[in-house]
Amino acid sequence: MSSVHAALGATDLLGLFAHFLLLSLLAVGGAITTAPDMHRYVVTQQHWLSDAQFSASVAIAQAAPGPNVLFVAVLGWNVAGPLGTLATMSGILLPSTALSLWATRWGAQRSETRGVRAFTTGLAPLTLGLLLSTGWILAEPFVRNPAQRDGALALIGITLLVMTRTKASPMWLVALGAWAGAMGWV
Amino acid sequence: MSATPDRNAALEAPASIAELFLAFNRMALQGFGGVLAVAQRELVERKRWLSNEQFVDMLSVSQVLPGPNIVNLSLVLGDRYFGLRGAAAALAGMLLAPLAIVLALTALYAQFAHLPAVAGALRGMGAVAAGLVIATAFKLLGTLKTNRMGQRICVAFALLTLAAVAWLRWPLLWVILGLGSLAIGIAWKQWRP
Numbered sequence: 178m179s180s181v182h183a184a185l186g187a188t189d190l191l192g193l194f195a196h197f198l199l200l201s202l203l204a205v206g207g208a209i210t211t212a213p214d215m216h217r218y219v220v221t222q223q224h225w226l227s228d229a230q231f232s233a234s235v236a237i238a239q240a241a242p243g244p245n246v247l248f249v250a251v252l253g254w255n256v257a258g259p260l261g262t263l264a265t266m267s268g269i270l271l272p273s274t275a276l277s278l279w280a281t282r283w284g285a286q287r288s289e290t291r292g293v294r295a296f297t298t299g300l301a302p303l304t305l306g307l308l309l310s311t312g313w314i315l316a317e318p319f320v321r322n323p324a325q326r327d328g329a330l331a332l333i334g335i336t337l338l339v340m341t342r343t344k345a346s347p348m349w350l351v352a353l354g355a356w357a358g359a360m361g362w363v
Numbered sequence: 364m365s366a367t368p369d370r371n372a373a374l375e376a377p378a379s380i381a382e383l384f385l386a387f388n389r390m391a392l393q394g395f396g397g398v399l400a401v402a403q404r405e406l407v408e409r410k411r412w413l414s415n416e417q418f419v420d421m422l423s424v425s426q427v428l429p430g431p432n433i434v435n436l437s438l439v440l441g442d443r444y445f446g447l448r449g450a451a452a453a454l455a456g457m458l459l460a461p462l463a464i465v466l467a468l469t470a471l472y473a474q475f476a477h478l479p480a481v482a483g484a485l486r487g488m489g490a491v492a493a494g495l496v497i498a499t500a501f502k503l504l505g506t507l508k509t510n511r512m513g514q515r516i517c518v519a520f521a522l523l524t525l526a527a528v529a530w531l532r533w534p535l536l537w538v539i540l541g542l543g544s545l546a547i548g549i550a551w552k553q554w555r556p
Contacts, residue, residue, distance in 0.1 A: 299548070314528075
């Protein structure tokens, strides 16, 4: 992806920042849930990035270590360089960060109350269901592609075994996956 | 099912802000394809700062609040130990080094994206990332045994959530408002004093 950072003016940067501020408060379930709207704004509406550049931004962030939200940093970088990253990252993080801190402090003071207990007790099974869903959504493209299915299922099976039976670091499994993929087995 | 310490094992706490920063930094740098799986291993199994039950509780809250789940979890844990400075240290540990790496990768990407081995390696890492998340879910399923709603109701809600999100592709907001309020309502009755 050539760094095309169109020289965005201050108004455009502010608009980018404001849009991500708004998305931050809508990002229930993680930043990736607002990706469709980011695409609509950055690609369809403003024409700052092409479709391919948008997809590549998400793929690069997936391949790097760290929280998935970093795809937002890559998007900002590809739109407007370092200032773009500053605009998108501070926008996506500031409102949710402030709200999370406030809400959890509020909840911590009331952690023994019936309401807070009912809240965490009730949501615990949904949280596990969401984890399983995330796993499925990540695995699905491999399972649906006959050329990749066997290799990917083998990797997923090995990962499940190693993670539930041993204390090995996930890093080794990621390295195994990279190696198997580079050899053309996935 | 797993080598996880049980919930009665004594918990520990970070000794300093520096330890907090380094722990989150270490987690972030191991987190290919997401940090959640690594976070359970580090915070519960290695550091023993949280029990599996506490981890699920914090994750539940992080998921309902807007914003990246793992970032919310870092903030909340840092804040619990060292207040705002702790929250800032945990957040910096989680984001700074990975941010530098991902921007460097962005710069390199253009030169290597066309190589089949590079594309293949990304696919392999993606498959392992899927396995890591599923393994974390399996390990945490044990926490439902002590849930007041009872195991059957919990498994039903977990499966309904899986069906709604992965199969029907409902927006998360509706799943939480619909299934979530129902589950909280049931739990509210179970916690009757």
